[in-house]
Amino acid sequence: MGGPDRARLLVATRSSHKLRELRELLGVRTELIDLDDIVIPDEAIEDGETFDANAAKKARFFCELSGLPTLADDSGIEVDALGGGPGVRTRRYAGENATDEENNVKLLGALNGLAPERRGARYRCALALALPENRGPHGGLPMRFAHGTLEGRIAVAPRGNGGFGYDPIFEPSVEPPGGRTLGEWTPEAKNRISHRGLAARRMSRILTDLGF
Numbered sequence: 001m002g003g004p005d006r007a008r009l010l011v012a013t014r015s016s017h018k019l020r021e022l023r024e025l026l027g028v029r030t031e032l033i034d035l036d037d038i039v040i041p042d043e044a045i046e047d048g049e050t051f052d053a054n055a056a057k058k059a060r061f062f063c064e065l066s067g068l069p070t071l072a073d074d075s076g077i078e079v080d081a082l083g084g085g086p087g088v089r090t091r092r093y094a095g096e097n098a099t100d101e102e103n104n105v106k107l108l109g110a111l112n113g114l115a116p117e118r119r120g121a122r123y124r125c126a127l128a129l130a131l132p133e134n135r136g137p138h139g140g141l142p143m144r145f146a147h148g149t150l151e152g153r154i155a156v157a158p159r160g161n162g163g164f165g166y167d168p169i170f171e172p173s174v175e176p177p178g179g180r181t182l183g184e185w186t187p188e189a190k191n192r193i194s195h196r197g198l199a200a201r202r203m204s205r206i207l208t209d210l211g212f
Helices: 016-026 051-066 087-092 100-110 187-193 195-209
Strands: 008-011 031-034 070-079 120-130 143-154 170-172
Touching (some): 008 051, 016 070, 016 187, 051 120, 051 143, 070 087, 143 195
Parallel strands (some): 008 031
Antiparallel strands (some): 143 170
C-alpha cells in the first residue's frame, strides 16, 4: 500500500515574492505550487490574533479545499514604540488594500522624531503545515509549526529597492543605526538572516523527515 502523496506541496499564497523565497529557502525535492497554479479563487479568513493562528487558518482552509499538503505563512513586523503593532495587521496597516509604500509612509510618520534606540522592531514569521492524511478523530487537521525572528529597528527614511514590504525601512540589528536596510541587501544575504529564512530552514527539516 502506497504512502501519502508527496508530489506537490501547496503554498497558501498568491505572492510571487513569497513563493520564490520559499522555493529557494526550503530546498525540498517536492514541487511547490501556489493558489493560482490550481485555480483556487477562495480566500481564508485571517482574523486570528497571532501569526500562528492566521497561518494555521490558511493552512487548514486550503488543505481542505485542495486535498493537498499545504504550507501557509503569516509574517509581520512588530514595533516596540507601537506596543508590538502593527503585528497581524502588518499588510493592512495603512488600509485593507494598502501598498507597501503606503504602509511604509504611515509607519515612518508614526515614529517621526524618535531616536534610534526607541525605533526597535522585529520581523516575525510563522509557517504552518497541514497534512490531509493526518486528520484527527473529529475531522481536524493538526498543525506542524516553524518560527523565525529577525531583530532590528525602523530607519528614518526608506533606502534601497530590494525586497518587499517594510524592507526599505528595516535595519537589521547587525547594522548600526543608519546602516543598510534590508532593501539594500542582496536577496542571498537577506535570506541568510531573515525571519522567513530561519523559519523555512526549520520547516525544511520537518518536511524532509516527512518525505517531501
